[in-house]
Amino acid sequence: MENVTQIVQHVRQAHWRVQRQWIGLFLLGLVAAAMVAGIYLNITVRATLAGREIIYLQNHLIDDQRANSDQETILAGLTSVESMQSRAEAMGFKPIDSGTITYIVVPGYVPQTSVDMSQPGADSQGQSQKPVLLPAYTKSLFDWITRTLVTSTSVGGQP
Amino acid sequence: MKKLSFWRYVTVAIMLGLIGTSILVQIVRIQNSPEVAGVTGQGAYIYKTFYPARGEIYDRNGYLLAGNKTVYEVGVDLTAIPAAKDAALKMESDIALAAQSTLGMDPATALSRITNAPAGTQYIVLQDYVAPDQADQFMTLQKNDTANPNGPNLSAVDFTAHLMRSYPENDLASTIIGYVTRDNHGYMGVEEKYDNILAGEPVTKLIPADPRQAVDYPKIEPGQTLILTIDRQIQASVEKILDDALVSTGASSGTIIVMDPKTGEILAMTSTPRMNLNDYTQVDQIFPGETPYDRAISEAYEPGSVAKIFTMSAALDNGTVKPGTIFLDTGTITVGGVQIHDWDNGAWGYQDMTGCLANSLNVCLAWVSTKMGNNAFYSYMQRFGLGQLTGIDLAGEVPGREKLPGDGDWSPVELGTNAFGQGVAITPIQMVMAASALANNGQMVYPHVLLAQVRDGHQSNMAPHIVGNPISADTAHTITTMLYNSLKRESSTALLDGYSIAGKTGTAQIPTSTGYDPDNINASFIGWGPIADPRFLVYVWLEKPQSNKAASVVAAPIFKQVIEKLVVFLGISPDQPLAKTAGQ
Numbered sequence: 001m002e003n004v005t006q007i008v009q010h011v012r013q014a015h016w017r018v019q020r021q022w023i024g025l026f027l028l029g030l031v032a033a034a035m036v037a038g039i040y041l042n043i044t045v046r047a048t049l050a051g052r053e054i055i056y057l058q059n060h061l062i063d064d065q066r067a068n069s070d071q072e073t074i075l076a077g078l079t080s081v082e083s084m085q086s087r088a089e090a091m092g093f094k095p096i097d098s099g100t101i102t103y104i105v106v107p108g109y110v111p112q113t114s115v116d117m118s119q120p121g122a123d124s125q126g127q128s129q130k131p132v133l134l135p136a137y138t139k140s141l142f143d144w145i146t147r148t149l150v151t152s153t154s155v156g157g158q159p
Numbered sequence: 160m161k162k163l164s165f166w167r168y169v170t171v172a173i174m175l176g177l178i179g180t181s182i183l184v185q186i187v188r189i190q191n192s193p194e195v196a197g198v199t200g201q202g203a204y205i206y207k208t209f210y211p212a213r214g215e216i217y218d219r220n221g222y223l224l225a226g227n228k229t230v231y232e233v234g235v236d237l238t239a240i241p242a243a244k245d246a247a248l249k250m251e252s253d254i255a256l257a258a259q260s261t262l263g264m265d266p267a268t269a270l271s272r273i274t275n276a277p278a279g280t281q282y283i284v285l286q287d288y289v290a291p292d293q294a295d296q297f298m299t300l301q302k303n304d305t306a307n308p309n310g311p312n313l314s315a316v317d318f319t320a321h322l323m324r325s326y327p328e329n330d331l332a333s334t335i336i337g338y339v340t341r342d343n344h345g346y347m348g349v350e351e352k353y354d355n356i357l358a359g360e361p362v363t364k365l366i367p368a369d370p371r372q373a374v375d376y377p378k379i380e381p382g383q384t385l386i387l388t389i390d391r392q393i394q395a396s397v398e399k400i401l402d403d404a405l406v407s408t409g410a411s412s413g414t415i416i417v418m419d420p421k422t423g424e425i426l427a428m429t430s431t432p433r434m435n436l437n438d439y440t441q442v443d444q445i446f447p448g449e450t451p452y453d454r455a456i457s458e459a460y461e462p463g464s465v466a467k468i469f470t471m472s473a474a475l476d477n478g479t480v481k482p483g484t485i486f487l488d489t490g491t492i493t494v495g496g497v498q499i500h501d502w503d504n505g506a507w508g509y510q511d512m513t514g515c516l517a518n519s520l521n522v523c524l525a526w527v528s529t530k531m532g533n534n535a536f537y538s539y540m541q542r543f544g545l546g547q548l549t550g551i552d553l554a555g556e557v558p559g560r561e562k563l564p565g566d567g568d569w570s571p572v573e574l575g576t577n578a579f580g581q582g583v584a585i586t587p588i589q590m591v592m593a594a595s596a597l598a599n600n601g602q603m604v605y606p607h608v609l610l611a612q613v614r615d616g617h618q619s620n621m622a623p624h625i626v627g628n629p630i631s632a633d634t635a636h637t638i639t640t641m642l643y644n645s646l647k648r649e650s651s652t653a654l655l656d657g658y659s660i661a662g663k664t665g666t667a668q669i670p671t672s673t674g675y676d677p678d679n680i681n682a683s684f685i686g687w688g689p690i691a692d693p694r695f696l697v698y699v700w701l702e703k704p705q706s707n708k709a710a711s712v713v714a715a716p717i718f719k720q721v722i723e724k725l726v727v728f729l730g731i732s733p734d735q736p737l738a739k740t741a742g743q
Contacts (some may be wrong), residue, residue, distance in 0.1 A: 016168075023172040030179040034381040037186045044190070044371070050369030058373075065381075067211060067320055069227040072215070076223035076327035087335065098723050103732035111730065115221035119616030130525060 169389040180485075182448045194627055212322055214382030218391040219424075219610050224334055225350070227322040227434075231294035232260065232287045237280055239315035253304070253311035254285075255629040261297040264603060282317070288341060289598040292681065294318055326436035332394050334430055334453035335387070335553065335608055346439075346451045349385065349608060350467070351554035352581045355384045356612070369409040373439050380624060384613035388424035393417060397427040400717060405431060408713045409705030410682075414454045414587050415721060420687055420696040421625040423604030425551075426725075428588075430454035459559030459584035460700075461482055463667020464502075464697060464710075466517045466545075466580030466590075468638065471516060471717030472597055473539030474527045476634040482512050482641055491524045492529075495571025499525045502666065517645030520526040521569060522580045528578035533564045536574060542629035543593035544603065545585050550626075551606045559584040591684060591698050592626070598687040598696050643690050653686055653715035655722050657733030662686025662718065669703070677702040682710035684718040689734040695725050 077083070192368075216225035218226025235254060240247050255270040262285070271287055282375050283356065289297075314359040324339040340394035347355035362503045367373075401413045414430040430453055434445045451457035474480045491508030492499050501521050515523035528536045540546075546561030560570040576582040588606055596603035605624040612619050631637075642661035646654055653662050665683040668675040682704050687696040697718055704713040725731070 020168055025167055027172060027175060027179075030176060034179050034182055037183055041186055041190075047371045049323040051373035054371055054373040057602070063320075066229045066320060066322060068225075069212065072223060072228050073228045073325045073327055076226060079222070080328050081331060081391055082329070084238065085395075096727055098726045101739065103730075114219040114388075114610055114620075115217065116618060117221065117384065117386065117613045117616040118218070 163672050164491060166508060170714070190558060194387060199513050200617075204367050206363060207366045208361055208363040209354065209379040210321075210343070210361050211379045212381040213324060213343065214338065214357040214359065214384045216357075217334075217384065217386045218394070219387060219426075220390060221386075222391050223327055223547055224387065224389070224391070224470050224727040225339075226325050228325040229291055229320050230287075231289040231291065232256070232284055232319040232321060233294065233297060234282055234284045234317045235288050236317050236318065237273070237276055238283055240273075250312045252311055254316055255298060257300050257311065257313055257316070258285055259370065260290055261293055261300060262289060267315065274634050281630040285316075286435075286569075289602065291412050295321075297467055298493070310453065313382075315664055325437075329435045329437060330431070331388055331391060331398065332387075333433045333436050334455070335428055336420045336427075336436060337396055337443070338436045338441065338442070347555055348421075348553050349387065349651060353385060353609070357385065359383070364547065374521070378613075379442075380424065384695045385386045385609060386611040386613065386618070387608050388419075388426065388610045388631055389425050389428075389608060390728065393725065393728050394429065394562050395426040396428045397721055398433070400724070401429055401431065404701060404713075404717045404720075407706065408682075408701055410701040410713070411703040413702065414455060414698070414700045415717070416455055416698045417590050417597065417678075417725065418475060418591050418606055418696045420598035420604065422692045423592075423595065423606045424623075425606055425608045426452075430458075438605060448487075453553065454700075455587045456549075456551055456553055456556040457586070459557055459586050460668050460681055460702075461670060462585050462590060462683060462700075463580040463665040463681060464521075465582065465665030465683050467516060467519065467524050467578070468642065468685070469543050469545065469593055470524050470528055470536070470578040471641070472630050472634055472638045474531055475512075475637055476630040477531055477535050477539070479531045479535070480512055480527055482637060482649045486510050486512070486515060486523045486526055488515075488520055488522050490522065492525050492575065494525055494529055494574070494575030494603045497572040499572075499573075499575050512608050513648070514645050515639045517648045519579075519666075524578040525575035528574050533574055536578070536709055537561075537563050538631060540577070542742060544627070545589055545593060546583060547589070547604055549586075549588050549592045551588055556588070557586060561585070570589045576622050580665060587698055587700055591696060592695055593629075594685050594687070596627070596629050597635050597642075598693040599635070601628050601630045602637040603627045605627055625729050639687075647688075649711070651715055652711065653684055655719055656724070657737045658688050658722070658726060658731070659735050660686050660688040660718060660722070661690050662688075662715075664709065664715055680710075682708075682714040684714040685719055685724075688722065689731065691734060693732050694729055695722065697721050697725070 160646075179642055212227055215227070218224055239251055239641045246292060251273045255264075255266040258264040258269040259266040264286060269461060274283060274285055276454055297313075297316065297319060300311075301316055304310045304313050306667060323341070326333075326338075335348050335349035337345055337352075339345050339350050343358060345351045350357065359380055362379055393551070397415050397417060404410065405413055412431045414427065415427070417427040418425050432440055432450070433444050446452055446476050465628070471480075475482070482493055486509070488501065488507040488510055490501055491503065499521055506661075507518055507520055507523075510518065510520060510523060512523075512527075514520075515527075531539075540561055541563075546559050548558045550556075561577070563575060565575075573582045581679060592603060592606050595606075603624045605626045607621060607624075609621055611621060639661045643659055646660060646662055651662070651664075653664075654660055663685055665681070666683070667681040667683070669679050669681060670676075681700065681702055683700040685696075687693045699714045699717045699721065701714055701717070707713050726733075
């Protein structure tokens with residue numbers, strides 16, 4: 001027992017061991033801080049790149065919308081009444097005379113009286129039912145933990 | 160040995176510590192350095208206004224009537240011009256010459272804009288609304304010159320693409336659509352009436368220059384898309400018929416309206432003059448002085464005999480007369496101390512009410528209105544909406560005027576003259592709205608050109624709107640039958656083989672400051688069909704035709720031409736035996 005006490009006292013008294021521990025702790029802290037800083041820098045860089053990408057995509061979107069408008073207008077010009085009539089005449093077509101039409105009754109046929117420009121997936125409020133961003137991209141770690149906890153505690157809670 | 164080991168540890172720790180600390184310091188320094196702040200714009204915000212794309216306008220079948228196309232703003236970034244005087248002068252001259260060769264600008268003007276920019280200006284516009292091919296030329300020039308260090312220097316020239324209104328059908332339905340000027344404001348027609356929802360809401364926002372905050376960028380909603388009730392095929396046909404009619408009759412102007420009498424949807428509406436909407440700068444030349452942009456809604460006139468259908472409807476509904484009521488036409492009647500004559504100054508003898516309409520007898524209709532009395536007659540005219548705004552969704556509608564007893568300028572004779580359409584000022588669209596009650600079981604519909612709005616992919620359709628029931632359904636059927644019979648009785652040139660049509664001509668003198676113009680008339684025709692289930696209501700008005708002074712000769716055939724096209728485009732099958740079939 002006395003020997004054990006002596007060994008402990010000897011170890012405690014080893015100054016270089018205490019210093020090594022402090023140095024180790026310092027280095028551990030330094031590595032931790034560097035890791036945090038590194039992660040922060042990495043996240044910042046990624047956020048900046050994503051931001052740049054968003055700006056680029058926004059500009060691209062505007063360009064595409066403009067190009068679409070151009071194409072629609074060009075197409076409308078090519079298929080304008082005047083243009084289509086002259087093309088039809090050039091192909092030998094003539095406007096039909098009301099007296100030369102033969103009408104056939106088709107039971108149950110209801111002709112479409114106007115165009116429907118609704119887009120599939122748009123609800124009555126005009127909002128797209130499909131979410132633009134998945135929740136995974138918007139919820140925080142805290143949201144995820146909370147939802148996980150709530151989900152796990154509510155299992156089987158429904159009658 | 161232990162001492163040596165200790166110092167090794169300390170040295171390694173110090174080295175690692177220094178490296179680690181320097182990394183941390185460097186991270187913090189980079190994060191906060193002015194260079195990075197300059198790149199990311201950290202803390203910097205700029206006010207930016209986002210202009211949404213103007214909403215498109217389609218016809219009822221989805222054909223584009225008004226869209227957008229890309230144009231460029233060509234400007235000069237004054238901060239990119241060198242500080243050295245010689246170099247600056249060379250660049251400015253290079254830009255001015257390039258502007259001349261590609262944009263057709265006067266080089267002196269271009270140079271003056273650059274050199275005389277107010278102090279502190281960073282950017283000036285050389286020319287806006289530049290066509291893409293011209294801008295492409297300029298961009299190519301800039302690219303080539305940048306590749307050649309000894310060539311002209313155009314690096315300070317900026318090109319900003321944006322949209323401007325474009326009308327692929329040029330002048331088709333121009334009086335309905337209206338136009339948009341370069342300040343993105345709509346004028347006349349739909350463009351003005353729905354300017355707010357077409358233009359969208361410009362959004363001005365503080366935008367962070369830091370790309371990490373790009374999520375803060377506002378979402379700009381484009382202007383809403385509008386779908387009109389117009390059918391471009393019918394519209395084009397009606398415009399051609401009207402243009403040809405002006406040539407063949409020598410009329411000074413004309414108006415044609417085609418409406419669905421059950422819904423109030425305007426299928427086609429045109430008047431003259433019209434203009435190419437892509438060249439709206441001509442508006443003052445095409446519509447000089449008081450010339451209305453759209454006569455159908457903006458010009459009130461004395462309609463003459465077509466108004467007799469409202470007088471007769473009112474009298475039938477009121478019980479004053481029946482279709483078989485006999486009237487002895489002696490050729491004259493005195494109302495308010497003033498003698499009224501028939502259009503031919505003749506005496507037509509015994510006539511039933513259908514005969515009064517078929518022969519368009521002023522004396523008979525004046526007798527009918529006086530028999531009704533002031534209160535009843537004017538009450539019905541008010542219920543028909545004559546002399547009042549219809550509220551059609553187009554800019555520029557005028558109310559016209561129906562004088563009423565008690566008004567300072569009303570005189571008793573007007574009870575007689577108003578009965579056959581004199582002494583009132585009515586717009587063509589009012590005539591059409593009022594006549595819809597006759598064609599639609601007594602229900603008067605709201606005339607409109609907007610069929611639907613499209614926003615965020617969802618289409619909201621306009622529901623038909625009944626604005627009143629001036630007469631009963633029975634009266635509407637009776638007057639329709641009378642007008643159908645009267646057209647048949649006179650073998651009207653408005654009739655189309657195989658189709659039952661009800662209608663009435665109107666030949667009206669034109670009032671001037673010194674009385675009625677002896678040389679000119681307004682010729683009109685209003686009609687609808689097929690009478691059992693009316694699908695169209697058409698109004699034709701020719702102003703001052705020269706070929707003939709009778710509406711039955713100049714306006715009725717125009718009506719027939721219109722309905723000939725309508726039955727084809729609307730797929731309306733004949734409801735009566737065809738003459739060639741019946742004759743077999």
